[in-house]
Amino acid sequence: MRDVSIIGIGQTPVAEHWGKSLKDLAAEAIQEAIKDAQVERVDALYVGNMCSGTLNGQEHLGALISDWVGLRGVEAVKIEAACGSGAAALRLGYVAVAGELADFVVVAGVEKMTDRPGQQVTAALAMAADADFEAQNGLSFVALNALLMRRYMHEYGVPHGDFAPFTINAHKNAIGNPYALFPHAVTAQDFCVARMVADPVNLLDSSPVCDGAAAVVLCPTSLARSLGARPVRIRASSSSTDTIALHDRRDLLGLEAAALSAAKAYRQAKVTPQDIDLFELHDAFTIVSVLSLEACGFAERGRGVRLGTEGDIAIGGQIPITTMGGLKARGHPVGATGIYQVIEVALQLREQAGANQVRDAHLGMAQNIGGSGATVVTTILEAVE
Amino acid sequence: MRDVSIIGIGQTPVAEHWGKSLKDLAAEAIQEAIKDAQVERVDALYVGNMCSGTLNGQEHLGALISDWVGLRGVEAVKIEAACGSGAAALRLGYVAVAGELADFVVVAGVEKMTDRPGQQVTAALAMAADADFEAQNGLSFVALNALLMRRYMHEYGVPHGDFAPFTINAHKNAIGNPYALFPHAVTAQDFCVARMVADPVNLLDSSPVCDGAAAVVLCPTSLARSLGARPVRIRASSSSTDTIALHDRRDLLGLEAAALSAAKAYRQAKVTPQDIDLFELHDAFTIVSVLSLEACGFAERGRGVRLGTEGDIAIGGQIPITTMGGLKARGHPVGATGIYQVIEVALQLREQAGANQVRDAHLGMAQNIGGSGATVVTTILEAVE
Numbered sequence: 001m002r003d004v005s006i007i008g009i010g011q012t013p014v015a016e017h018w019g020k021s022l023k024d025l026a027a028e029a030i031q032e033a034i035k036d037a038q039v040e041r042v043d044a045l046y047v048g049n050m051c052s053g054t055l056n057g058q059e060h061l062g063a064l065i066s067d068w069v070g071l072r073g074v075e076a077v078k079i080e081a082a083c084g085s086g087a088a089a090l091r092l093g094y095v096a097v098a099g100e101l102a103d104f105v106v107v108a109g110v111e112k113m114t115d116r117p118g119q120q121v122t123a124a125l126a127m128a129a130d131a132d133f134e135a136q137n138g139l140s141f142v143a144l145n146a147l148l149m150r151r152y153m154h155e156y157g158v159p160h161g162d163f164a165p166f167t168i169n170a171h172k173n174a175i176g177n178p179y180a181l182f183p184h185a186v187t188a189q190d191f192c193v194a195r196m197v198a199d200p201v202n203l204l205d206s207s208p209v210c211d212g213a214a215a216v217v218l219c220p221t222s223l224a225r226s227l228g229a230r231p232v233r234i235r236a237s238s239s240s241t242d243t244i245a246l247h248d249r250r251d252l253l254g255l256e257a258a259a260l261s262a263a264k265a266y267r268q269a270k271v272t273p274q275d276i277d278l279f280e281l282h283d284a285f286t287i288v289s290v291l292s293l294e295a296c297g298f299a300e301r302g303r304g305v306r307l308g309t310e311g312d313i314a315i316g317g318q319i320p321i322t323t324m325g326g327l328k329a330r331g332h333p334v335g336a337t338g339i340y341q342v343i344e345v346a347l348q349l350r351e352q353a354g355a356n357q358v359r360d361a362h363l364g365m366a367q368n369i370g371g372s373g374a375t376v377v378t379t380i381l382e383a384v385e
Numbered sequence: 386m387r388d389v390s391i392i393g394i395g396q397t398p399v400a401e402h403w404g405k406s407l408k409d410l411a412a413e414a415i416q417e418a419i420k421d422a423q424v425e426r427v428d429a430l431y432v433g434n435m436c437s438g439t440l441n442g443q444e445h446l447g448a449l450i451s452d453w454v455g456l457r458g459v460e461a462v463k464i465e466a467a468c469g470s471g472a473a474a475l476r477l478g479y480v481a482v483a484g485e486l487a488d489f490v491v492v493a494g495v496e497k498m499t500d501r502p503g504q505q506v507t508a509a510l511a512m513a514a515d516a517d518f519e520a521q522n523g524l525s526f527v528a529l530n531a532l533l534m535r536r537y538m539h540e541y542g543v544p545h546g547d548f549a550p551f552t553i554n555a556h557k558n559a560i561g562n563p564y565a566l567f568p569h570a571v572t573a574q575d576f577c578v579a580r581m582v583a584d585p586v587n588l589l590d591s592s593p594v595c596d597g598a599a600a601v602v603l604c605p606t607s608l609a610r611s612l613g614a615r616p617v618r619i620r621a622s623s624s625s626t627d628t629i630a631l632h633d634r635r636d637l638l639g640l641e642a643a644a645l646s647a648a649k650a651y652r653q654a655k656v657t658p659q660d661i662d663l664f665e666l667h668d669a670f671t672i673v674s675v676l677s678l679e680a681c682g683f684a685e686r687g688r689g690v691r692l693g694t695e696g697d698i699a700i701g702g703q704i705p706i707t708t709m710g711g712l713k714a715r716g717h718p719v720g721a722t723g724i725y726q727v728i729e730v731a732l733q734l735r736e737q738a739g740a741n742q743v744r745d746a747h748l749g750m751a752q753n754i755g756g757s758g759a760t761v762v763t764t765i766l767e768a769v770e
Contacts (some may be wrong), residue, residue, distance in 0.1 A: 001485060021517065053438040053509070058516035060467040063626040063759035067633070073645060075624040076760070077473045078465040082445040088462045092477055099484010100386060124438070131443035132406065239460040241448040248452070260458060374448035375461070 004097045005224040005231035005384060008037025008217035009343045014181040014331030016114045017211040022056050025213035026110040027069040029339075033106060037217035038227055043102035045069075045076040048089030048109040049335035052078075054124040055116050065108065075102075082128030083284060084370025085109065086338025087239075087377035090216070094237040094379075097218045109336035110213035121209050125334070128371040130245040142206060142285075144246055144372045146198040149287035152253055153200065156302035160200050163286040164191040165308030166321075167204045167328055170283060173315065174325030176355040179340075181210050181331035205286040207326075212333035214340045221384065232346040235363070236268035236380040244374040257376040258295035258367065265365070265378040266297075273297040276380070277361040278348055279319055280341040282369040283326040292367060293321075296378075320358050323348060338368030342379055349383040389482045390609040390616035390769060393422025393602035394728045399566040399716030401499045402596040407434075407441050410598035411495040412454040414724075418491060422602035423612055428487040430454075430461040433474030433494035434720035437463070439509040440501050450493065460487075467513030468669060469755025470494065471723025472624075472762035475601070479622040479764075482603045494721035495598035506594050510719070513756040515630040527591060527670075529631055529757045531583035534672035537638055538585065541687035545585050548671040549576040550693030551706075552589045552713055555668060558700065559710030561740040564725075566595050566716035590671040592711075597718035599725045606769065617731040620748070621653035621765040629759040642761040643680035643752065650750070650763040651682075658682040661765070662746040663733055664704055665726040667754035668711040677752060678706075681763075705743050708733060723753030727764055734768040 010032025012025050020028075026047065034042070047061045058064065062076030081088035086109030093107040113121050122142075126135040129144055152158060167186060174180035186204060194204040224231035242257035243249055250256065266272060273296060281296075283289040290304035298319050299307050312318040324330055324344040327337055345364035347353045366379045395417025397410050405413075411432065419427070432446045443449065447461030466473035471494030478492040498506050507527075511520040514529055537543060552571060559565035571589060579589040609616035627642035628634055635641065651657060658681060666681075668674040675689035683704050684692050697703040709715055709729040712722060730749035732738045751764045 050444055051438070053436070053512055056516065057508075057512060057520065059435055059465055059512040060514075060629060060756055060759060062466055062473075063629045063756060064515065066626050067628045067759075072628060073625055073642070075476075076466075076626045077477070077624075080444055080463040080465060081447050081461075088447075091460075092462070092480075095477075095481050095484060095486045099480060099486050101480045101484050123442075127438055127442060127444040129445075130449065131441065135442065239462075240458055241451050241461045243452045243457060244445060244449045257458070371445050371448060374445060374452075 001098045002100055003221040004094050004218055004234045005221040006216045006346050007219050007224045007227050007231050008033040009346050010036060011179050011214040011340060011343055012212050013179045014210050014212040014333060022052060022058060022110055022112040023065050023068045025112060025211060026065045026108050029213040029215040030069045030106055030108050033215040033217050039104050039217060042071055042074055042104050042106050044096060044105045045071055045074055046089040046093045046105065046107045047078045048085035048338060049078055049111060050080055050082055050085045051111060051113065051124045056112055081375040082370035083334040084338060084368045084375040084377055085335040087368030087379060090338060090342060090379065091237050091239050091377050093218050094234055097220060103219055103223065105218045106215055107218060107339065108213060108215035109339035111333035111335040112211045113209045113333060114211050133245050142198040142201055145285040145287055146201045147246060148372065149200050152287060155253065158305050161192055162305045162309055163205060164188045166283060166286045166289045167191055169313050170322040170326040170328040173323050173356055174329035177324040177330055180325040180329055181208060182329040201285055207284045207328050207332035210331040210333050212331060212336045214336050214343055216339060216342060230350045231384045232349045233382045233384045234379060235382045236265035238264035238268060239377045242374050244371055246372055253291060255291045255295035255373045257373055258292055261376040261378040262296040265380050269380040271363065275363055276365045278323055278358045278364045279321045280344050280366040281321050282367055283322055283328050284332060315356055315358055323356050323358060338377065341366040341368060345381045349381055386483045387485055388606040389479050389603055389619045390606040391601045391731050392604050392609045392612050392616050393418040394731050395421060396564050396599040396725060396728055397597050398564045399595050399597040399718060407437060407443060407495060407497040408450050408453045410497060410596060411450045411493050414598040414600040415454045415491055415493050418600040418602050424489050424602060427456055427459055427489050427491050429481060429490045430456055430459055431474040431478045431490065431492045432463045433470035433723060434463055434496060435465055435467055435470050436496060436498065436509045441497055466760040467755035468719040469723060469753045469760040469762055470720040472753030472764060473760065475723060475727060475764065476622050476624050476762050478603050479619055482605060488604055488608065490603045491600055492603060492724065493598060493600035494724035496718035496720040497596045498594045498718060499596050518630050527583040527586055530670040530672055531586045532631060534585050537672055540638065543690050546577055547690045547694055548590060549573045551668060551671045551674045552576055554698050555707040555711040555713040558708050558741055559714035562709040562715055565710040565714055566593060567714040586670055592669045592713050592717035595716040595718050597716060597721045599721050599728055601724060601727060615735045616769045617734045618767045618769045619764060620767045621650035623649035623653065624762045627759050629756055631757055638676060640676045640680035640758045642758055643677055646761040646763040647681040650765050654765040656748065660748055661750045663708055663743045663749045664706050665729050665751040666706050667752055668707055668713050669717060700741055700743055708741050708743060723762065726751040726753060730766045734766055
């Protein structure tokens with residue numbers, strides 16, 4: 001198995017891109033990543049995307065985008081694992097390069113969600129849940145996360161206001177990210193009075209519907225040193241699943257797939273949570289941040305919120321999270337999110353995070369989640385000296 | 386790179402499965418394949434599917450199906466490349482095992498198309514084409530193939546009736562396949578008077594809308610010999626793309642991606658078309674059979690129809706095709722088709738094809754196509770002695 005590195009990154013601003021199509025967005029990110037990598041050959045293109053069929057009337061994104069971006073003929077497919085599609089595509093790109101089946105693989109994530117009315121977007125996102133037992137009975141994606149949050153608050157006696165630091169931190173960090181959708185601060189007061197979406201999840205607990213694309217170029221680390229950008233090595237890549245429906249979980253608040261996926265990644269990288277310098281987690285809702293921190297070993301069960309209230313999640317804190325704004329404030333174009341996360345870790349490890357730079361960042365982790373924890377892909381990245 | 390074999394196969398009948406859901410079908414095929422393989426461990430599940438979002442209101446098939454079939458926790462994703470989704474998933478499963486990233490991978494293809502009215506199915510299938518330039522202007526998938534067929538007939542002076550042998554051969558072979566949707570003979574007369582769909586493509590030129598699932602278990606050939614079924618070795622696996630829109634093609638009748646994908650596969654397997662004992666090709670429409678035979682080197686340009694009219698495509702002929710009924714008569718549940726094809730080649734190489742057995746079949750090829758030739762995946766399989 002070969003060592004694999006990221007040698008090029010590219011991203012579009014996360015926004016409502018009314019003037020650009022799905023393939024325009026993907027092409028923009030891919031071209032930037034290829035330019036950053038300074039590669040002249042691409043062996044395969046893996047595209048992470050969830051909703052192109054339901055929201056854009058277009059499947060077959062592999063062939064579509066490879067041609068549009070000037071890679072006609074190349075092996076190309078779309079990979080889908082709900083909101084975890086981006087990192088699921090990255091994982092397969094990693095497999096191809098690590099296993100010596102390809103040398104240069106471009107992995108892109110793209111989603112264009114703002115062309116349709118909100119109701120259609122809600123219905124499309126609910127396809128990440130169980131159509132027969134959840135969506136069919138009216139459970140939208142926010143509603144499922146509301147059940148999780150309500151249970152957590154009940155179980156551990158946590159007031160809703162304790163989740164505010166996660167949103168405040170994400171928005172603060174987004175100010176330093178030129179690609180973020182919401183580069184502006186919010187206060188604890190804003191959080192407390194935000195409009196309710198699905199009780200107890202309010203608007204400021206929730207990541208937004210938006211458009212965006214992000215791409216990385218992978219190659220063997222042995223070839224990386226002679227190429228463009230400073231390589232960032234993939235120390236671990238792992239993927240696990242859990243039941244898709246919440247009611248089938250053995251342990252509702254345990255995020256078993258996150259724990260399993262993180263444990264595999266720690267084992268592969270031969271590290272512990274204490275070695276991780278920053279963590280781009282999947283803050284689709286504030287409750288998910290908390291559950292992820294607990295499942296990945298950064299806090300004990302029921303104590304994840306404390307990392308927020310005690311300031312540990314800030315840049316400069318013990319375990320900085322959502323350092324460029326996270327899903328909440330950078331934005332969450334679902335199939336693209338997993339690639340945005342990895343790019344943000346890469347920027348930190350390349351010391352290109354500007355005002356948001358985590359000092360002495362050597363090891364970073366990204367975790368992308370599909371559904372309410374049903375697919376979890378964990379990636380541990382390291383700066384190559 | 387390790388040698389990879391198929392050690393288990395499973396398929397549901399192709400039918401209108403009104404009593405079974407998408408996940409029921411997938412689980413049935415997967416359980417049969419695992420039983421056939423006699424494996425006790427599965428490292429990953431790759432699911433090929435095109436239309437679950439648009440026709441079944443369900444994405445996230447990796448997590449959904451892995452749990453439903455009793456593989457909770459395993460790495461699992463959906464892979465989409467339009468009608469080529471099944472073989473695209475197989476290709477990634479092959480990559481994982483060949484590259485030593487996994488030992489036992491289940492690859493399933495599943496599609497449930499009959500729950501929705503025909504108009505919705507036509508719209509869903511059109512998402513394999515270019516949404517902006519083809520589907521947007523009313524070109525359905527049949528219409529695109531009608532353009533190809535009309536051009537071929539004009540270019541080479543071929544009458545429509547010359548395509549009849551492809552349909553007659555497929556239906557004849559389906560009689561010997563207990564999983565086929567249409568196990569009954571059709572005549573040249575039936576073909577000539579069949580209802581027109583999109584001139585010149587008539588009903589008997591076209592594969593049907595239907596439901597089905599198929600699955601295979603892959604593992605390293607070195608481990609295969611001690612396990613269940615007689616292993617079938619993957620001698621080559623390759624994937625290529627072309628422009629998604631027909632009007633962008635350099636050579637409309639050339640099926641460039643099929644030629645490229647086949648050439649890569651021949652190179653990897655170190656064989657020529659003359660070495661291939663049977664060819665499960667992608668006969669979504671009779672014109673596609675002809676173009677595939679030409680692109681893959683079995684006939685010169687403009688001479689592909691002759692293989693039909695001269696009897697070469699029959700079992701016992703020079704290059705038997707659609708030996709178990711093909712897309713036309715076994716049926717074409719789109720995302721599952723690529724796996725059905727490979728299973729049928731495996732049955733031939735395991736000498737389990739019953740009345741349809743191709744004598745002394747040692748090397749078989751399957752080719753699965755997404756869109757009008759935009760994604761083409763070629764697999765060459767060999768009997769392991």
